[in-house]
Amino acid sequence: MKPIEVTVPALQKGIDAITLWPFIIYRRGVRDNLPLRCHEWFHWRHALRWGVLPWYAVYLLLKPFYLGARSHLHPFEAPAYALQQKIIDMQAAGESLDGPLAELGMACPSAG
Numbered sequence: 001m002k003p004i005e006v007t008v009p010a011l012q013k014g015i016d017a018i019t020l021w022p023f024i025i026y027r028r029g030v031r032d033n034l035p036l037r038c039h040e041w042f043h044w045r046h047a048l049r050w051g052v053l054p055w056y057a058v059y060l061l062l063k064p065f066y067l068g069a070r071s072h073l074h075p076f077e078a079p080a081y082a083l084q085q086k087i088i089d090m091q092a093a094g095e096s097l098d099g100p101l102a103e104l105g106m107a108c109p110s111a112g
């Protein structure tokens, strides 16, 4: 099972992408940003594991405590941003992304 990824001309100011299960919606021009895609795929898989409705309920309940500069600290955002940064660092180091991409289910299944 994989997200349905769509690109739209624009999203709310300051937002590049949003996971609205079963969709991941990207602002035009950012879909090739692999670290960002990994961030959103992490949310998508996290919501699937939790159950989509409980995930969004808890996300929204916690949101008022993590506004503005604190938004990265939201308990559902912190691991997504950590993964995003890990991908950025691995890309910069020229390391293989096979491991994290396979964990997210983003890698193409190999034959055999």
Ligand SMILES: [Zn+2]
Pocket: 039, 043, 077, 080
């Ligand atoms: Zn996020």
